Amino acid sequence: MKAVFSLQTENMLRINAARLEANIQALAVFGQNDRGGMDRTTFTPPELEARDWLKERLKEQSFDVRVDQAANIWGKRAGTVPSLPSVAFGSHIDTVPNGGKYDGALGVLIALEVMTLLNEHNVQTRHPLELVSFSAEEPNPFGLSTFGSRVVTGKLKKEHIDGVANPQSRLLTEALRSAGGDPERIEDAVRSVEQLGAYLEVHIEQGKRLLERNIPVGIVTAITGIYREEVVVCGEANHAGTTVMEDRNDALTAASEIILALEDVCRNHPANESVGTVGRINVKPNAANIIPEEAAFIVEIRGKSREEILEVIAEWERRIGDVERRRTAKVTRKVLLDQDPAPMDDLIVQVSQEQSGVLGYPWYKLGSMAGHDAAHMASITRSGMLFVPSGGGKSHCPEEFSRMDDIEKVSNVLLHTILELDRRLDR
Ligand SMILES: [Zn+2]
Numbered sequence: 001m002k003a004v005f006s007l008q009t010e011n012m013l014r015i016n017a018a019r020l021e022a023n024i025q026a027l028a029v030f031g032q033n034d035r036g037g038m039d040r041t042t043f044t045p046p047e048l049e050a051r052d053w054l055k056e057r058l059k060e061q062s063f064d065v066r067v068d069q070a071a072n073i074w075g076k077r078a079g080t081v082p083s084l085p086s087v088a089f090g091s092h093i094d095t096v097p098n099g100g101k102y103d104g105a106l107g108v109l110i111a112l113e114v115m116t117l118l119n120e121h122n123v124q125t126r127h128p129l130e131l132v133s134f135s136a137e138e139p140n141p142f143g144l145s146t147f148g149s150r151v152v153t154g155k156l157k158k159e160h161i162d163g164v165a166n167p168q169s170r171l172l173t174e175a176l177r178s179a180g181g182d183p184e185r186i187e188d189a190v191r192s193v194e195q196l197g198a199y200l201e202v203h204i205e206q207g208k209r210l211l212e213r214n215i216p217v218g219i220v221t222a223i224t225g226i227y228r229e230e231v232v233v234c235g236e237a238n239h240a241g242t243t244v245m246e247d248r249n250d251a252l253t254a255a256s257e258i259i260l261a262l263e264d265v266c267r268n269h270p271a272n273e274s275v276g277t278v279g280r281i282n283v284k285p286n287a288a289n290i291i292p293e294e295a296a297f298i299v300e301i302r303g304k305s306r307e308e309i310l311e312v313i314a315e316w317e318r319r320i321g322d323v324e325r326r327r328t329a330k331v332t333r334k335v336l337l338d339q340d341p342a343p344m345d346d347l348i349v350q351v352s353q354e355q356s357g358v359l360g361y362p363w364y365k366l367g368s369m370a371g372h373d374a375a376h377m378a379s380i381t382r383s384g385m386l387f388v389p390s391g392g393g394k395s396h397c398p399e400e401f402s403r404m405d406d407i408e409k410v411s412n413v414l415l416h417t418i419l420e421l422d423r424r425l426d427r
Contacts, residue, residue, distance in 0.1 A: 010123060010419055011358075017408040020113045027053060027093065027109060028101040037098035037398035042136035042147070043071075043175035050093050051179060054133055057112055061119050063131070069189040070151035071135045071181035077115055079128040085197035085427060087418055088130040088381075089114070092137035092148070092373060099138070100400020106388065107202045108133045110411045114418065125422040127197060134373045135179065141166035142175070149373035153380050154190045161186060192380065197425055198348065199377040202386045202414055204402055206370050208393030216406040217363040217413050218387025219352045223375040224273075224302040224368055225341035227309050233258065234330045237285060237293035248291055252283055254329035255295035261319035262299060265312055273367045274303040274312050304341055304367025341367075342375040348384030348417065351424070355416040361409045384417075386410050 030050035031040030040047045051073060058065045058075035066074045076086065091107025111131040118125070134148030142164055150156040161183060164172040173183035182188075205211075210218045235251030259278045266276040281297040303309040320331055349365070356363040368375075368385060377383045388410045391401035 009121070011416075013117065013121060013123070013415060015110075015113050015117055015408060015411040015415055017404060017411075019116070020109060020407065020411065021404055023057070023109045023112065024101060024105065027105050031095065033098065035098060035398055038095040038101060039097055040093070040095040040099070041097060042094040042138065042140045042142075043179055047094055048179060051133075054093065054108065054112075058131065061116055063115065067180035068152075069182040069186045070148045071176055071179035072148040072152065072189065073133040075115065075131040077118065077125075077129045079126050079422075080124050081126045082128075084127045084425075085193070085195050086128040086130040087125075087198045087200070087421055087425070088132050088196050089200040089202075089414065089418065090132035090134065091201050091203055092134045094136055094138050094140070096138045096396045098398060099396050100394075100398060102204045102388075102400050102402050103206070103395055104137055104203070106204060106402065106407065110202045110407070110414060113411060114415050117415065123419075125419070127422050127425065129418065130196075135176075135181070137373055141168075142172045144172070146371065146373055146376055149376040151186055151189045152191050153376045154187075155376060155379075156186075158183070158186050196381040197427055198345070198421055199374060199381050199383045200348065200385070200414060200418065201372060201374040201377075201383075202388065202410055203368075203372060204390045204395055204400070205366075205387040206390055206393070206395035208390070209366055210364060210387060210389035211391070211393060213364055215362045215364040216389065216409040217356045217361050218389070218410075219349055219356070219363050219365050220344050220368045220374075220385035220387060221349060221365050222304045222344055222367050223342040223372055223378070223385070224304055224370070225306060225309055226337060226339045226371065227301045227313070228335075228337040229299050230296065230334045230336055231255070231258065231299055232294065232296045232332045234294055234332070235292060235328070238291045240289040240291055243291060249328045250291050251295045251329055252292035254323055254327045254331075255281070255297060257323045257327075258320055258331070259297065261323070262301075262316050265315045265319065266301075269308070269312055269315075271303070271305075271308050273369065274301070274308050275369065276301045276312060276316070298336070302369055306340060309341075342378040342383075344374070344378065344384045345382035347424070348382060348421065351420050352384060352386060352413060352417045355420060356413050359409070359412055359416065361413065363413075386414055386417075
């Protein structure tokens with residue numbers, strides 16, 4: 001009877017939204033600039049202060065606080081079955097320059113709220129629970145994003161960090177030490193599937209799909225793959241006045257057709273989660289009175305499955321062929337990056353759906369079009385992500401905002417997903 005009663009009590013648990021909101025504001029003090037944005041780039045003084053603040057909050061709750069060799073912060077709450085691996089959850093607290101209060105921070109603070117709530121109500125879990133705040137998730141002056149999770153999953157090693165410096169010649173190894181890391185023993189931060197039974201992350205969506213559907217809970221099915229290639233279109237330089245139109249071999253107009261073709265292919269792709277971008281282009285000789293002889297640009301394609309990315313590339317390739325046949329320009333291509341999408345764990349997706357349903361919250365399944373620590377964690381343990389709607393679809397800017405009402409709902413889904421996984425997972 002006792003077990004039934006405690007299960008019912010557990011099912012009634014709801015996070016303390018006022019406390020969570022106060023913590024969101026408290027953490028936002030560190031690095032806030034006069035434009036209302038956050039300047040909390042990794043290993044800078046405001047970020048180190050934010051780390052101290054977080055460690056204090058974890059110690060207040062008597063969690064076992066540990067800073068690993070990559071300066072990731074872990075706060076552990078013991079489970080009743082010591083042989084079981086931990087269920088870990090969190091995100092990151094660093095920001096992009098002039099970023100927002102919610103990206104990353106929200107995932108860490110919701111994790112803190114979940115752990116605090118369980119303490120408050122004396123709820124025992126079988127698995128140990130671990131909050132994690134990963135180092136340097138965002139692009140940073142050291143050029144290594146998702147740093148902490150890549151170290152933990154064994155993808156970044158000592159050889160990758162030795163000699164790395166920011167533009168001010170500050171060494172990453174030194175910055176890492178300032179945050180409590182240990183660059184000499186960085187590989188000791190690796191964690192295994194025997195230690196971590198699951199990883200969950202709450203993050204803002206950074207898009208408008210939830211907002212437009214007016215749905216509070218996003219359940220991520222996969223984290224986007226990223227494909228990049230460099231395309232060089234070669235034409236012929238000539239006088240911009242004396243060369244009549246039919247005699248031209250203009251590299252830039254040919255490149256323009258190829259870029260517009262990519263846009264068209266992505267717009268018309270049936271899975272409306274395939275996106276293509278050309279964000280960088282160089283023209284030679286780049287002079288007002290010379291027909292361009294070369295246009296070199298970088299194409300980025302993202303999609304939630306490998307098949308979708310390949311479909312987009314195949315159709316675009318066909319269109320490039322058309323352009324080459326109609327014009328005399330010559331196109332060469334080189335793959336720069338081909339990162340597979342990371343599917344999220346089926347059981348976590350299923351439990352998240354069930355728990356949203358039990359709580360009476362509408363949910364929507366979607367792919368994550370931005371990269372996250374969870375993409376790396378998925379290589380060592382079952383991983384899942386929940387998204388909170390982003391106000392105006394904005395992120396990485398001072399206007400970044402999520403409604404407390406949505407945050408509260410997603411936090412409750414995380415809480416109950418963790419409790420349910422704790423009951424169901426036998427390792
Ligand atoms: Zn983030």
